[in-house]
Amino acid sequence: MFEFRKPIPIGEAVSRIMANEVNGKTEYISINESNGRFLSEDLLATEDVPHFDRAPYDGFAVRSIDTALANRDNPIEFEVIDHIGAGAVSNKTVGPFQAVRIMTGAQMPENCDAVVMLELAQDFERDGKTFMSTKRMHKPGDNVSRRGEDAKKGEVLVNKGTKINPGIQAMLATFGYAKVPVAKKPRVGLFATGTELLGVDEPLEPGKIRNSNSYMISAQTERVGAEVEYFGTLPDDFDTCFEAVKAAIEKVDMLITTGGVSVGDFDYLPEIYAKLGAEVLFNKVSMRPGSVTTVAHYNGKILFGLSGNPSACYVGFELFARPVIRKMLFSPKPHLRKEQAVLTVDFPKANPFTRFVRSSLSFSNGKIVVAPSGLDKSNIVMSLAGANSLAILPGGTRGFKAGDEVEVLLLEDHEGSEWPW
Amino acid sequence: MFEFRKPIPIGEAVSRIMANEVNGKTEYISINESNGRFLSEDLLATEDVPHFDRAPYDGFAVRSIDTALANRDNPIEFEVIDHIGAGAVSNKTVGPFQAVRIMTGAQMPENCDAVVMLELAQDFERDGKTFMSTKRMHKPGDNVSRRGEDAKKGEVLVNKGTKINPGIQAMLATFGYAKVPVAKKPRVGLFATGTELLGVDEPLEPGKIRNSNSYMISAQTERVGAEVEYFGTLPDDFDTCFEAVKAAIEKVDMLITTGGVSVGDFDYLPEIYAKLGAEVLFNKVSMRPGSVTTVAHYNGKILFGLSGNPSACYVGFELFARPVIRKMLFSPKPHLRKEQAVLTVDFPKANPFTRFVRSSLSFSNGKIVVAPSGLDKSNIVMSLAGANSLAILPGGTRGFKAGDEVEVLLLEDHEGSEWPW
Incomplete structure (x- = not known):
């Protein structure tokens, strides 16, 4: 009755998934x-x-050569022969000691190669004509944004x-x-399994809880960049489940189920995968939470059997489903981004498995620090709300202390890692 | 002709905006x-x-007192009188040395206060009945998730x-x-001004450029959590502009215009604000880029006159419009989040104004490092694409060197700062 499953390392589990060819589509x-x-x-x-030489400032477009002798004691005068704003083009030919009043963003008049900024020009009228003078020598290209x-x-x-x-x-x-x-957004099919599940609008009943995983996974799927087709909850009957799963696969790019993957007496997913003829890539991973995650490959599509436990489900999605989605979004770095961080609390208890602790990553004087976002129980939804990262505590015989450096996976980042394992 | 404007410090500009009461609404x-x-x-x-005591593991629910004498040499036997999955409730009364086979998530039977995990139980049949035995002593509450x-x-x-x-x-x-x-998502009205502006689907013309600011500001507005009502570009005619702006204000919670705020000859916004009778909160800020940002208050609504220059427009939105939107989203920390970072490049040139350098923030061995995301010219759209932060280089008489510690504002963070200035 108690089935023994051999856990494989996380990197190996992810490798087996990513070895399957999945391709994105353009729209x-x-x-x-x-x-x-x-x-x-x-x-x-x-x-x-x-796409044209342009004035980056308000001022006067001139031929720089005409300013060659300008200095504090020798202002040079220019006749202002035109006045253009951004979007306009002067059709005047600018000759020696002539200028065009020009606004930011306007195209430079043909013979001009410098702009005298408003602040460095003095404008005045004489004999009914407009003039400006400047005391500053300008070089070719001064205050001009060049084409390209x-x-x-x-x-x-x-x-x-x-x-x-x-x-x-x-x-x-x-x-x-x-x-x-x-x-094109990958279409992710989703079933929630479990006879204990009530709808969000149903009152509580003894022994039952409301379905929260489908809302959570939908939001995670959206965050990664895909869209969800939610097929509802699966009933507690093998044949119905089998037919529902089989039909759903046809409609989506990948299929996620939550619950039903453990070795419990009502966990049908392993049998469903078997009857489908899907190739099970793994059914146990040496990690906490999420060790009973089962992933299979069927007809060019990947089937993710995530745990029904909210935390395990959350972590399983991020480690296993996310990179497949991001690969379909053409990302060269489809995995969660990994960085170094300093723990701010103790984790005295050792654990033989690698732990992914839902954490709140923040900064302290320019350094990344990380602390669990809630009590680290695998059934606690609460700690998920404040989680923006997963701290990785490698399995072993010792615990961890505040001040220890650990690796963290960033949940709300869009850059990603090429291969974090 | 050349209007003198007195620049005010950034913190003072933001204060003047935030002093106006704006309230969010619930839906x-x-x-x-x-x-x-x-x-x-x-x-x-x-x-x-x-909302009930539940089993966090698959196993057998028992009365812990019955395991008191269990040890390696003394397995204790229990008769298994029921079998329940998650969602089911046992209606059996569990007596001494009786157990209920129970799956993860199921409600604990009434008299039981501990769960013997599957791995620590041995199940067997005898005389047509089912039994299990355990060699482990259990305390009350062992392997039980308590209500609440x-x-x-x-x-x-x-x-x-x-x-x-x-x-x-x-x-x-x-x-x-x-x-x-x-x-409720605040509604942000948006006009782009400038006769140089072409539509995204129009071919280029001499002296003209395509309107990019309205797409950029729309995306920034969405990122912050509001929605945009785009009213199009404003023509180069004062009366038409005035009427368009006046009518638009009625339809939105705040109004953003890009361009037309400088002291150029075709910059109508200051006159429009004056004719409306809007209270101008400031029209120059000691910062680069974005110094000519003008913000006004009219009829309980804030009018943001952002620069037409893409970079100045981008920065002006983040510093001035973002906190108003986030306040309407009930955020206690409406401003861009500020952190410390180490510069990875030199900025040898000093600048009397505080600069906001569009930057790419990343991590190096657990420390925040920051580098400009492109050439830092205020007319370059390119550097905006890679920007996830704004590095703050305080104005003064000296430049900055790689290794210097600077403050950075995070653009893609949702936590924010209470008051970063």
Whole structure:
């Protein structure tokens, strides 16, 4: 009755998952909807930026050679022959000792190669004409933004797999990407199993609890960049479960179930995987929580059998499902980002398994520090709320002390790690 | 013609804005849509969790007193009188040396106060009955999760103003929050000004550039947690601009314009504010970029006149508009989070103004390090793409060297600072 499962190391478990080929798909969406999505192609400069020599300040465009003799005691006078704002182009030809009054962002008049800033010019009227004078010598290019200075046509601006942020939105607009090539959001199917589960709007009953895992996993899935198709809870009947799982797989890119993976008497997932003919990649991992996570591969899709225990479910998703999703989002670093941090509390108890402690990472005088975000019991939802990281406490015969350096995995970061194990 | 404006310190500018009363509003939304929103009320435990004594492991529920004499040489036998999974409740009365086979998450039978884990039990049949034996003495409460152990009814679980994350979603579900009280997203009106602006789908023309600021500000606004109503670009005509701005204010909680705030000849915003009768809180700040930011107050709403220069616009939004939005989202720490970091490059040039350098913050051996995310020219959109922070270089007569410690403002953090200045 008590099935023995051989646990494998975490890195090996992740390797077995990532060895399966999964590919992202591109879709073109409006720039108005692209913020927060992931680029599926390298972003190229479609033209030089700026695409003309431009004035970066308000002032007077001149031929720098005419200022050659200007100094404190020798102001040089220029006749102001035109006046242009950003967006306008002067059609005057600027000759010796002539100037065009020019506003920030405007295109430089053809013969001009320097801008005398407003603050360094004195303007005045004489004989019904407008003049300005300056006491400053200017070199060619002074106060001019040169064509192509910011970006050259054809240049790679941002690599594919990058999450689009406000700066990238600005860049997309600048280069005329009205439609943006982004990774199609992977569709993640989700079942919650367990006869103890009540709906969020149901009153409590003896022995039962409300289903919270499906809400949690949905939010985690969204955070990573995919979308969830929630298929509801599975009933306590093998045949119904089998048919439901089989049908669901067809509709999604990967399938997550929570619960039913343990060796308990009502844990059907292992049998379902067997009847499907899915290849079980592993069914036990040497880690806490989440050791009974089972992952299988079927028909080119990965099936994640996460624990029904909220904390184990949370950690299992982040370690095993996240990298597959991010790979489909073209990320070169699909895993949780790993950094070094200093523990601020003791963990006196040793544990033979590697522990992933839901933690609150913060900074103290420029250093990363980390503390558990709640009591570290695997059934406590509370500690998940404050978690922005998972502290890794390697398995062994000793505990850990405040001041020890540990590795942490960042949950809310979008850069990731190439291979943290 | 050249208007003199007296710059004020950044902290003073932010103070003047925050002195105006702005209030958030609550709305109740489905838990299915609450991920990423901000709680507008403290979240209370609506009942004890767990709400019954439960088994955290698979095993046998027993009366601990019956195990008192168990040891390696003295296994104690129990008759197994029932078998329950999670969600089920045993209606048997457990007497001396009786046990109930129980699965993880199930409610403890009435008289039982300990669980013998499967691994520490030996089960067998005798005379058509099921038995188990254990060699381990158990104390009352061993392997039992007590009612209320995770949370007590009435307890504050999460404070208002917190951004809802996957862990909080799980908590909301656990406590039956089918409808969640969240801050209504502030509506931010947005105009882009400048006759040089082309649409993202228009081909380039001499002297003109594509409008990128409205896409950038929209994405920044979304990142902070508000929503944008984009009113388009403003034409180069004072009366039309005035009427458009006046009408727009009525429809939103605050109004952002980009461009038109400088002292250039086509900068109408100051005149528009004057004609409206808006109280100008400041029109120059001693900072780079963004010194010509103008902020006004009109009819209980704040009008942000951000620079048309993309970098100045970006920084102005984060320093000035963000805290107002976050205050309306009930955040007790509405400003950008400030931390210490070590510069990894030199900034040899001194600047009399405090500079906000668009930077890429990262970690090196557990320490925060920071480097500019691109060439630090105020007209360069490129450096915004890689920016996750703003390094603060205080104004003065000296430059900065790699290894110097500086303050940084985190752009993608949701915790914030109470008052960073």
